Amino acid sequence: MATDFKFIPLIDVSPLLEKWDHPNIAQDEGVAQKGHGIPVSLMKDIKNIAREYFHQPYEEKMEIKLSAETGYRGYQRIGENITKGKPDIHEAIDCYRELKHGMYGGLGDVMQGSNIWPSNPPNFKQLMEEYIDRCTDLSRKIMRGIALALGGSADEMEGEIGGDPFWVLRIIGYPAASISNGHDKAHDDVGCGAHTDYGLLTFVNQDDDIVALQIYLAKPRRTSLFYDLKFILIYRADLLMKHRPHFAPLLIILSCFKVRNKTGEWISAPPIPGTFVCNIGDMLKILSNGIYESTLHRVINNSPKYRVCVAYFYEPNFDAAVKPLDVCLQKTGGTKNFEGAVYGKHLIGKVTTNFIM
Numbered sequence: 001m002a003t004d005f006k007f008i009p010l011i012d013v014s015p016l017l018e019k020w021d022h023p024n025i026a027q028d029e030g031v032a033q034k035g036h037g038i039p040v041s042l043m044k045d046i047k048n049i050a051r052e053y054f055h056q057p058y059e060e061k062m063e064i065k066l067s068a069e070t071g072y073r074g075y076q077r078i079g080e081n082i083t084k085g086k087p088d089i090h091e092a093i094d095c096y097r098e099l100k101h102g103m104y105g106g107l108g109d110v111m112q113g114s115n116i117w118p119s120n121p122p123n124f125k126q127l128m129e130e131y132i133d134r135c136t137d138l139s140r141k142i143m144r145g146i147a148l149a150l151g152g153s154a155d156e157m158e159g160e161i162g163g164d165p166f167w168v169l170r171i172i173g174y175p176a177a178s179i180s181n182g183h184d185k186a187h188d189d190v191g192c193g194a195h196t197d198y199g200l201l202t203f204v205n206q207d208d209d210i211v212a213l214q215i216y217l218a219k220p221r222r223t224s225l226f227y228d229l230k231f232i233l234i235y236r237a238d239l240l241m242k243h244r245p246h247f248a249p250l251l252i253i254l255s256c257f258k259v260r261n262k263t264g265e266w267i268s269a270p271p272i273p274g275t276f277v278c279n280i281g282d283m284l285k286i287l288s289n290g291i292y293e294s295t296l297h298r299v300i301n302n303s304p305k306y307r308v309c310v311a312y313f314y315e316p317n318f319d320a321a322v323k324p325l326d327v328c329l330q331k332t333g334g335t336k337n338f339e340g341a342v343y344g345k346h347l348i349g350k351v352t353t354n355f356i357m
């Protein structure tokens with residue numbers, strides 16, 4: 001299905017974009033620069049080195065095994081990560097910004113620790129750290145643009161919200177369809193179940209030649225048998241009660257469900273060489289009071305090839321108390337659509353229920 005997306009800024013951010021300080025990077029071989037400033041060669045190098053790591057024997061990968069003791073950093077085997085109760089068909093290395101002992105009082109305890117990097121391939125750590133620094137710089141710039149677009153000042157989301165941002169890096173490998181289950185039932189295997197990301201922004205750097213990432217595109221409701229039935233039952237309750245009084249219990253049960261006014265479909269987010277898919281996370285949804293939705297997405301690798309993806313997550317300060325910004329409240333009628341959340345708590349809640357240990 002072909003779908004056209006257009007970026008529609010809430011205000012004109014072109015003055016900011018004109019001032020965008022581009023590092024002067026030579027055009028990478030074969031791929032024109034797409035304007036984000038991260039060398040395309042680095043984007044490729046980190047996927048290639050990740051592929052090399054994943055191709056090693058299982059025992060070697062397990063040398064940097066993830067556990068609660070490592071602050072949930074390290075390697076996890078296929079099926080160890082759980083989304084909504086189901087094992088995901090991927091393996092991964094998880095890295096987080098390092099938290100030193102006592103850095104955030106008791107809040108930081110669970111995530112305390114240093115990243116554990118494989119000794120093979122040898123320059124793995126150095127490449128990933130360079131990549132993380134570049135993604136962090138780029139994210140900060142984009143967040144400044146988003147703050148302006150929302151009608152705030154450029155540093156609206158810095159200071160106590162995101163002046164000392166946390167980050168997460170997931171280096172992920174998805175088995176080829178035929179290897180993951182040995183027979184022709186590939187479409188049942190979910191590489192990563194439907195979820196939204198936790199933080200502010202995610203940069204998905206995916207293999208160029210495999211279409212596996214899918215985004216849920218919500219649309220205004222058109223037809224739904226359930227909705228229509230419910231509509232008739234609830235909104236024409238007067239008629240119904242007059243002619244069919246024995247339907248009353250059904251009416252009560254149905255009115256307990258929230259009316260679904262949206263329906264949608266899964267669409268593919270095909271890779272565009274040299275670019276990132278950028279997701280909006282839960283924290284940006286809260287800050288913007290819902291002006292930005294966090295993007296529901298999932299991964300299904302039905303291709304006969306092993307797929308690599310490196311996802312960088314830009315997050316608020318670990319101890320940030322995230323709540324709708326005043327500027328967004330004003331734009332959305334003054335009512336908070338979300339309760340506030342302390343980012344670190346939200347993350348720990350997710351991380352500690354994400355793994356079979």
Ligand SMILES: O=C(O)CCC(=O)C(=O)O
Binds near residue numbers: 170298
């Ligand atoms: O593999 C991908 O394309 C996306 C991975 C992802 O959604 C995640 O790690 O949160």
Ligand SMILES: [Fe+2]
Binds near residue numbers: 195197297
């Ligand atoms: Fe995700």
